[in-house]
Ligand SMILES: Nc1ncnc2c1ncn2[C@@H]1O[C@H](COP(=O)(O)OP(=O)(O)OP(=O)(O)O)[C@@H](O)[C@H]1O
């Protein structure tokens with residue numbers, strides 16, 4: 001070959017400097033947290049802080065997925081947190097089962113007669129499901145002893161739900177606000193279903209003790225926190241790279257076309273519904289993965305996590321951060337979720353006005369609402385849009 | 395010359411109003427055809443029916459040598475079968491560059507996974523450059539389509555139509571908002587395209603239609619009033635009464 005032809009990958013990164021910037025900053029941030037973390041050396045960052053930062057990275061990842069489905073493809077899904085939660089439940093089942101199994105086996109080891117497998121299984125079931133008045137392992141937990149299977153479910157369950165839901169909705173050309181309402185109904189239905197005690201996922205108790213990783217119980221939480229932080233950073237980096245690649249080429253062109261004028265794309269011969277389905281399902285799978293990394297750091301998952309409001313917050317983060325640019329979604333998720341835990345976690349001092357005391361735990365939502373309105377009115381391109389002013393295109 | 399498109403006995407009613415009334419039109423391949431008629435005659439609706447945007451209450455729309463019925467096919471499937479369309483109001487993707495607009499229209503596989511793994515090729519780039527040259531936008535490829543003038547948007551849409559490489563081009567008022575020089579250029583593009591394909595042009599401008607120099611179909615109240623050469627139809631008493639004589 002005589003012509004110096006750039007390989008596709010180099011061309012992709014060269015044409016998208018913001019991706020390089022993002023990955024570089026993420027790497028620096030990871031390095032910084034590692035050096036400062038309790039589990040590594042300087043111990044300037046507490047383990048709970050490292051966990052919060054790791055969880056924030058997972059939220060950034062689902063926000064990036066949300067930006068692709070909404071900001072790029074124009075589908076305002078208000079149900080993506082359901083996929084996040086399902087990913088969490090799928091991994092949580094293995095975490096809880098395997099750990100309980102360890103405890104049961106240990107406690108029965110001292111018995112004069114070695115316990116049968118059946119006795120062990122019964123004991124595990126009673127341990128896990130005693131809170132909902134059951135002592136039988138539901139069929140749903142058939143593969144809970146297999147990490148491999150549950151990891152598969154992290155991908156398959158959100159993926160299949162998104163595929164079926166999306167196929168039904170897009171095929172009947174449900175769009176706009178009707179689609180948003182439908183996705184809210186989906187996440188509400190799922191959350192209400194999980195709240196019931198007899199659905200096999202411990203009702204409103206949810207799954208707990210997820211911070212204890214079977215097989216790694218000898219390691220201190222400070223080390224585990226760092227491992228999960230690294231995994232979350234890697235997932236965000238890879239997810240960002242993947243979606244940036246997805247939207248950079250002709251596929252991105254088509255989905256932005258769908259966002260701006262769906263029917264025109266049809267007249268060009270593209271089957272719009274298939275594109276929506278691919279985007280909806282892919283982003284759901286990534287959301288599930290993000291959830292599977294988030295909940296072991298949170299330690300607990302319950303049906304309230306999947307409440308409709310969670311998915312609405314997700315849209316608010318992306319709107320504040322600036323949709324239609326992936327770094328905007330990351331900024332929005334990081335800023336708003338960290339601010340939220342600072343305000344609601346008692347970090348912000350109460351403001352005494354004399355006649356009234358502003359308690360931020362209650363007033364944070366008001367502040368968030370005002371912030372959302374302000375951004376919508378004055379910076380429709382969000383925080384990320386401020387960067388665009390720096391790098392203006394002709 | 396073989397028949398490519400056969401519309402027969404088609405009627406459409408919108409809320410009790412008959413926009414298309416027992417319409418029959420045949421288009422051969424290759425052929426250049428002009429469709430004229432007063433406002434509201436049903437010209438655009440005729441294109442809506444052929445492209446699957448509107449489904450008729452009755453009648454048949456038959457396509458190609460295999461005599462496939464287009465009724466019941468989705469818009470995207472009809473487009474893939476080889477029917478391209480330019481809209482009356484220019485509709486390009488304003489947020490995207492001229493190059494992206496043309497690349498999206500370029501004749502390639504349309505499935506999501508084909509597109510995902512699509513690699514920009516040298517032939518593709520050459521074809522885009524060639525089209526841009528033809529529509530006079532060679533220097534505007536990196537520009538945002540939203541920043542083009544009205545006439546340039548019209549041309550971009552014609553370029554997208556040509557990029558699809560369809561067998562039948564349906565062109566709705568291509569010269570609206572163009573200067574006389576631009577109109578002339580547009581006529582040339584359409585005439586050249588019609589050497590190998592079927593091209594149907596809706597136009598109000600009689601001078602433009604005369605320059606096309608092709609068979610003319612006059613629509614009125616949703617059906618064909620007259621058909622033939624421009625001189626033939628302009629001498630038709632009814633045509634003068636409903637359209638020309640106003
Ligand atoms: N979707 C629709 N719903 C209701 N009425 C419609 C619809 N589409 C077209 N019509 C009516 O059908 C008639 C034919 O419209 P059409 O757009 O086909 O006319 P036209 O010949 O293209 O006119 P013009 O030269 O103004 O573009 C008009 O009276 C129009 O109002």
Ligand SMILES: [Mg+2]
Pocket residue numbers: 437438439482566
């Ligand atoms: Mg019209």
